[in-house]
Amino acid sequence: MSAQATEAKQESTVLPENLGDPSWAWAPYRPDADRPWGLQLAGHLYRRAAFGANWKELQQALADGPQVTVGKLLRPSADVAGFNQAYGGYEEAGVDSAGGLPAWWLRRLLETPHPLLEQMTLFWHNHFAITNARVNNPALMCRYVQLLRRQALGRFPALLEAVVGEPAVLLCLGARANRKARPNLDFPRALLEQFTLGPGQFSEEDVQAAGRALTGWFVSQNELNYIGREHDSGAKKLLGQQGDFGRKDVARILLEQPATAQFLVRKLYRWFISETIPPPDSLIAPLAADFARDFEVARLMETMLRSNLFFSAYRQKIKSPVEFAVGLVRPLEGMVGTVRLASDLAALGQGLLQPPTIKGWAGGRGWINRFTLLGRAKLAEDLLAGSGPYEGRLDPAATALKYGHSTAETGSQFLCELFFQGDLPEASRQALLKSASVSGAGTADDLSGNAGPAVPIPNRESSPPKSSGTLASAATAPGLWFQSEVQRPGSLSDYLRHLAVLMAALPEWHLA
């Protein structure tokens, strides 16, 4: 049997077991003895909702429990408005600078006190996936992203209305002019197929009717204008309804279709919960029905993030390039130059403001091939190097020291807990230590001959690594894989940089 066939069989066998019971799936996760709350699930929540957690956030989440933590991610106590206002100003001023808006957006991702809002903004950018390659107007793209962010956790109808009236969106879809005599069809097709109903939920006649309803709207001098005489005021038949519809009617009718809420819930499911198996309709239906009441995105997200299903979808998603890189920097509480980062991420397939088509990024397995894995490894190497394009600003040893880990032993334990919450296959753990000690700054005297079981990185106890690792205790520990010389100032930094690069090349690091 081929590997693919095996895979398909496993998927179909397992499907009903985990996804068959919506009331369990969407009920809030309550830790108990079988399903305890620990570092790994805290890491899971932060990877999905916040591009990864730093050590303080992990510890706070352990103390708070899952439900309180979700609440804080949705409604952080920090001054989000102030932060966003400041960055809005930077972005408007910086749209034409080197790196432009993508670089500013990445910087925002690294620094924001409300990462879930940025994750949602990114989701909407992928949903309303216009590209500056066509719009070719950074200032308009800036306005478009800001409107996505304003409504990212708000109500979908307001977001949709704003997007449909946003000049950048019309320009990208070739709808600069929507004349009565020649209605544009690309814009209404995207509106129905990508923005609301989803593929297969409408006919070609619906596209034409929507196109006629959108006539009269023109983009001139980067503003949207209505020219009444260019509006086709004849009767149109759209999705079973009839009338002299205009732009607002189209939005209303699209929102009335159950397909719209279902399409959005499915997309959010794939973005936040799992990319492994398409969820059955029975699982989506209750959430979609509740969402369709008022289309409040924050409530939908709250249900999803609090759910049993969310907390059982561990490592069922592949990190996007942005999640890969930001997920390396945020846990280390560092900062890197984002002009270079924006272009490196574009090379890995995720140029911000340049999604490949109106369908957005394919995502999931599409991110991964042997070349992008080499590219990701190279990016991690550059980000973590002591010098080079990123100027060595990211320093795992500084983070380790901040939490009291000043030796190679406890420093490595700390990194393993921080990045993987300790959850690595034993074999990977061993290989990491060997490679790091053989080719890293630390050298091992007797690695090859040492088959001893003890390894300084602990298995994933939820207790944080001890900060009391000293030279004496390390030197007497069995299975020593570093020498005391790595404790010279500077060497610890090199050693942990090297270890972090190796960690970022592990298969597990690409899983969110």
Place this chain on the structure above:
Amino acid sequence: MQTTRRDFLRTALGASTGLALSPAVPGFLSRRALAAAVPPEGRNSVLVVLQLSGGNDGLNTVVPYEDDAYHRNRPTLRLRAERVHKLDSGLGLHPEMPAFLRLYREGHLAIIQGVGYPNSKRDHEAAMSDWHTARPQETLTQTGWLGRAIDRACLAGQTDVPGVFVGPIPAPFGLQTEQAVVPAIKSLDEWLPAEEWPVAPMLEPAGSGAGVSPAGGPGSGAGVSPATRASRPRTVPFKTPVRGAETVEAFPAGASNPLPDFLRRTTLEAAAGKARLEAARRAAAATGAAEYPGFPLAQTLKSVAQLIRAELGIRVYFAELGGGGIGGFDTHADQAANHGALLRELSESVAAFLGDLRRDRWLDSVWLMTFSEFGRTLSENGRRGTGHGAAAPVFLAGGRLKGGLVGPHPSLSDLDADAPKFHTDFRRVYATVLDRWLGFDSQAVLGEKFAPLEGVIA
């Protein structure tokens, strides 16, 4: 069925069994992973697409030196009979292209004449876009012709992305995909990670999302049958800390999760590919047999040759000459020297590339195809340059092809607004390389059926 370690490796590497352990190979790779460094039997055909940016002057590339109209209309730019490298039918190659004459005589160069398309455009962006999308009649095409071919190959289950751009400019739109991420390689030196990877543990088939081997040691990770997993109660994942090698129960939900295995497999492929590429680079440096001139294009093609030899599953390479954008072939003024220099870079680089590939019979697996967004006007413009035109020749260079002239030279008495008219639609050339050379379905890629050219493949 239980996947054995051997099966897994076979799947992951398509591995041949022979081991050739070179002392230069990184020590972190297991012996089995090294097996992948041995080229498998049977090579796939490879296409190199070379874009000449700016609109190459076909009339001064393949010169109709016996045609009075040519000489009349080009008082300063014309190339006289005694200077061109004579082919036949009154045609000769530009004086700076002796290397192409050699390829032509050896049967490694085909010249497809009069290539263009109906209502062809004469501004750079629109015309280049037409060549990239291969859908001149549509306004909102979001993918390139090669991008569509790549997406189709990936959807068909190919795990290697079969296309790549090599060169210093951003990847051209022709490679634009909807799904696959196509690599753009500025230079191999910058592109490869230096780090050696601890891949050995990834050779273990992962049992589940947890990826920890159950008791029984390495290799038995797939020991829990799907049925057993499925019958477990649903639980939120958790892990019990365990010591040493005896581990696990962890993620019942993870039993349905194919992603960890997928990532292990691809990481392994990446590491094996990296090792093969490094080996190819070392071999190239060690033999010194392949002499490439110093031109940037030659260096790009040298990288392409190394990538080809590494057998990374790449079927389509895209490279560029002229600098992208409105490139160097846009010779509105003082054309002679600039154009000659570009043609020398083109011909000598391609000849060196073919010579390199010939050493170990790789030439039989490779075709290189040039294209430019348009040709140029017959008449000189008063500034010793030429304007934007229409049809122009396309070069095909490589091993198993039938060299020579394909189709007649366009007439100089029946012109399309002062430029040679096309008689061969460029999508027929695309169909030829897709159907006949790569074995891709050209109709699916191009959206309609174009007849491949006859008599090009040997």
